[in-house]
Amino acid sequence: MTFFGVTYYPDQWPKSTWDETFAQIKETGFNLVRFGEMSWDWVEPEEGKFDFSGLDQALALCQKHGLKVLLGVPTCQAPSWLIHKYPDTRPVAEDGTLYPEYGPRPNVCKDHPIYQKLATRLTQKLAQRYHRHPALLYWQIDNEPVYPPLDATVLKDYCHCPHTQKAFQKWAKSKYKTLDQINEAWGTKFWTTTFSKFEEITPPRAGFWEAVSPHIFLDWYRFKSERLRDWLAFLKQEIRKYDKTHKIGTNGFIGICARVPDHDILAEAMDWYGIDLYPKGNRMEDLEVAMFADLFRSYCRGEFHITELQGGQNVRWGNPDFVEGPEIKRWVEILLSRGATTLLFHAWRPALFGSETNGFGILKPDGSPTRRLEIIKQILNPKSKILNKFKILNPKSKIAIIYHRSGEVQCYQEQGPPRGVSGQWATVREDIGLLYGFNSILGAYRLIYQKDEAIDFLQERHLNEGNLNYKTIIFPNPYVLSQKQYQNLKKFVLRGGTLITEARFGLKDENAHLYPTPLIEDLLEVTYDHFEITPDGFLDVLEDYPKKKQLIIKKAGKGKVIYANFSLFLEIRKGSKKSLSLLKKHLENY
Ligand SMILES: [Zn+2]
The missing domain is CATH 3.20.20.80 (Glycosidases)
Structure with a gap:
């Protein structure tokens, strides 16, 4: 009823x-x-x-x-x-x-x-x-x-009262068990911030954009x-x-x-x-x-x-x-x-x-x-x-979109909100910071939207659990990815699934540390060089591939990966018909 x-x-x-x-x-x-x-x-x-x-x-x-x-x-x-x-x-x-x-x-x-x-x-x-x-x-x-x-x-952050601070210390202790593990997860060797007591731990007070630790910021959000x-x-x-x-x-x-x-x-x-x-x-x-x-x-x-x-x-x-x-x-x-x-x-x-x-x-x-x-x-x-005329769609779709919150938080934290300060470097653009994760999801949805078909979204918990029973999974903004989540996605592909993803795949782990070798190298057997920031988003530069926007399609096991080395979903969100049609033909039988 x-x-x-x-x-x-x-x-x-x-x-x-x-x-x-x-x-x-x-x-x-x-x-x-x-x-x-x-x-x-x-x-x-x-x-x-x-x-x-x-x-x-x-x-x-x-x-x-x-x-x-x-x-x-x-x-x-x-x-x-x-x-x-x-x-x-x-x-x-x-x-x-x-x-x-x-x-x-x-x-x-x-x-x-x-x-x-x-x-x-x-x-x-x-x-x-x-x-x-x-x-x-x-x-x-x-x-x-x-x-x-x-x-x-309101660009302020709450709550920094003693009670919340204490709760944060307790949470960190429960998650990481020892101070050494907290210091490692939060990369406190950088700029001499090592905590020597649990009581020294404070929420990230510097604000979002003043060189605050991305690792603490991510855990603060969680x-x-x-x-x-x-x-x-x-x-x-x-x-x-x-x-x-x-x-x-x-x-x-x-x-x-x-x-x-x-x-x-x-x-x-x-x-x-x-x-x-x-x-x-x-x-x-x-x-x-x-x-x-x-x-x-x-x-x-x-x-x-x-x-x-x-x-x-x-x-x-x-x-x-x-x-x-x-x-x-x-x-x-x-x-x-x-x-x-x-x-x-x-x-x-x-x-x-x-x-x-x-x-x-x-x-x-x-x-x-x-x-x-x-x-x-x-x-x-x-x-x-x-x-009676409204059709109830089967909520179990064959295709799903991953909404990776940690990736969204990371993009926001790295670029911060627009500051409007002249001379600041180009990354203050909110389309690749504050709104990048969100806009990428909207672009992915636009790609597969059909009025009469419900689409499932997958959260980090689904990637952790690994029950990825779909024919196709779309992964916008794949910047942050734990090893466990990656292995489950890889299994999904090897068993016959299609993974559609884009620039900056698996560059950071679950603590927002940079992987020395990005996960895209293992997924596609390519050599990653670096990414660049362009007027349209990000562009991955790979060795042995020309430095231009492209799709790379690779079969793996019984499945395949379709990878765009650029911010494909942001472009679709912004209305790029070219990007939309580029992908549509791969989705005919999803
Ligand atoms: Zn409080």
Whole structure:
């Protein structure tokens, strides 16, 4: 069964209007409502003083109208009383400045023991009170879990408080066991940075682009993702003490590694994982909507949800292109066809106050209907049979794309964000730094996109496990690759698979150390000389091959490798028809 719903925050509207609003939501054809995830001050207005009367009433009204509830556990943003009573719970930037006490999210550090204690108690209280509520369908822990900053234009790094630092030291100790192994993995012989005690370890404070250690930076990124995963897993266990049945998950949003953790790691602990998708806000074409659906489905160990689908015009943080209505039908079709089992719009009515005032509503600010509402009603009306016409694609594809997060993080860290300083060397270009990994994935997807075919994405865990049961695997941005991952890919080729890849294959290992001999030499039996940076990306220069863009095709065992010695996928992303047609002919029978 598919659930269709909408976000509606009762605590932002007069109580006298709730009954009618829930009735309208039901009448539209929705069967699910999402609220609560941002409302800590609603249920705990003072420390230890809980007030569930509003939430009780909202849930009772949902039950009355036959609506199920996706109930948020509001741990993502701390209320004012908490921040002011315990000011050092605020996240700390690398320069020691504190994150703003309200406004941007998240305003609290998840590693702080006081926050943890209070968030745990809140979670227990909610689970205890509502786990048997007949309207409850799903739990949502937190909301878009990240370490700050949430905004891509903020070039600061968080969190550098003593608690997070200690957690990082503990994580490093658990991963590498000894200081010698940490020093080796992080290459601390460079510029006399050898750690002589675990307590000396600090997160990379120099910032992304000031010669920070790429090895520590990569592990810092992994640490933050795993830390968030463990916190989500912990809260899930707290709910499970009371509630053995309802599915528990959280939601992520699209972003490059400067903003978001590794979703594949976060999703590990969750029964469902959702994407917050704003096609107009990000000026996406249908192909990209399909890609993000395929990508997020691949993160899910359980159900795949669309937690927020843009219901109205974006405000403030995204492109303000108007949502007319008919495009919603296309988005729903794409998302359902690619395996989403629950789909919620954001939001029922635009907020009348706050930093997203007038944004996203399906209705007008005065509550009157729009064309968007009519289209959604048509889609959800059983008599229209529109939903029956949407084809559910077989999510098991014959072809897969590798999204290697470590490679993406490395490219970002090496080139950094654009600095705009005159005289800086050419590599400040964001298309080969900040956005290289992401754009390469988009290019690979463009190469094989077909409206009626779902595409699988493979993460580093799949490469580690080695169950690569595909006919063809595409590997954009293959810069970082561990020996284990490489051997599994090689086995895939020898057993009959086709691997399509591009420049800089296997130049760095999992710690971002340069291999003395790049893995491409073993894969293709070539001699690698160096890579150059060109206006179009990277160009590998090989001995015995002319220094120009080319495809090298090599049979190996029962399979083959198709390797482009240039940034093929970035070029396709940028619209190069030549690169697209160069590859298409090799994909006729995939
Ligand atoms: Zn912290």
